[in-house]
Amino acid sequence: MADETPTKRQRVPAMPPDERRAALIEATIPLLGTHGRSVTIRQIADAAGVAEGTIFGVFPDKMSLIRSAVVAAVDPGPVLRMLAQTKAIPDLRTRLVAVAELLADRAARIVPMIHLVRSGICPPGTWPPPELATVGRRMMAAIADVIEPDRELLRHPPETTARLLQSLVMSSSRDFVGEHESLAPHEIVSLLLDGLLVQAPHSRETPRADSTAA
Numbered sequence: 001m002a003d004e005t006p007t008k009r010q011r012v013p014a015m016p017p018d019e020r021r022a023a024l025i026e027a028t029i030p031l032l033g034t035h036g037r038s039v040t041i042r043q044i045a046d047a048a049g050v051a052e053g054t055i056f057g058v059f060p061d062k063m064s065l066i067r068s069a070v071v072a073a074v075d076p077g078p079v080l081r082m083l084a085q086t087k088a089i090p091d092l093r094t095r096l097v098a099v100a101e102l103l104a105d106r107a108a109r110i111v112p113m114i115h116l117v118r119s120g121i122c123p124p125g126t127w128p129p130p131e132l133a134t135v136g137r138r139m140m141a142a143i144a145d146v147i148e149p150d151r152e153l154l155r156h157p158p159e160t161t162a163r164l165l166q167s168l169v170m171s172s173s174r175d176f177v178g179e180h181e182s183l184a185p186h187e188i189v190s191l192l193l194d195g196l197l198v199q200a201p202h203s204r205e206t207p208r209a210d211s212t213a214a
Contacts, residue, residue, distance in 0.1 A: 032070070070121070
C-alpha cells in the first residue's frame, strides 16, 4: 500500500525571472481580492507553490509585488481583445449583454485593486503608472466601437452609450459601493435600452424627455 504520509511541497520547475514574476503576480491577484494588503508572503508562496525565499529572488519586498499585481489586474489588454470579439454578434441587445458580462467580470477583478490604491499602497505621484494612464479612454473607445454599427438605433452616440453602460456596471458592483441590489448583465442592458418606466397605456404614457410641445 502506498505511503499516504503528507510530503513537503514539491519543488516547482526553475523559471526565467520574467516568467517567475508573472506567475507570482497571477497567484497574488485573487489573494488581494480576499485579503487586501494584509495578504502574507506565506499565503502568496503557498498559492504559487514556491518557497518564500523564491519571491524575494524576483521582488525586493511584499509591497512591490502587490503594486505589480495591481498593475497587472487593471491591465485592459485581455478584456479589449474579448470586446473586439463581441462585434461579431449581430443583435445589439445580445451584444451589449456580452459586453456587460465582460465589464462585470473586470469590475470584480479591479474593484479590490481600486480600494488598495486608495489605501495608500502606491507612493504619492506614482499612480497611475504611465502604462495605465490611458486605460479609461481605451476602454471607452473599445466599447463605443462595439456599439457603432447600431448608432442609428440609439438616441445618443456610441461614446455616450459606452460611458453609461460602463457606469451602470460599476455602480452595480457590490464591492464598489457596498451591499445593495446587484443587477445582472441582462438587467443592466434592459435598464440602458428600455429605461426604468413600466410600460403604461398610451394615454397615460409619460412624454419623452426630447418631446416638444405642440
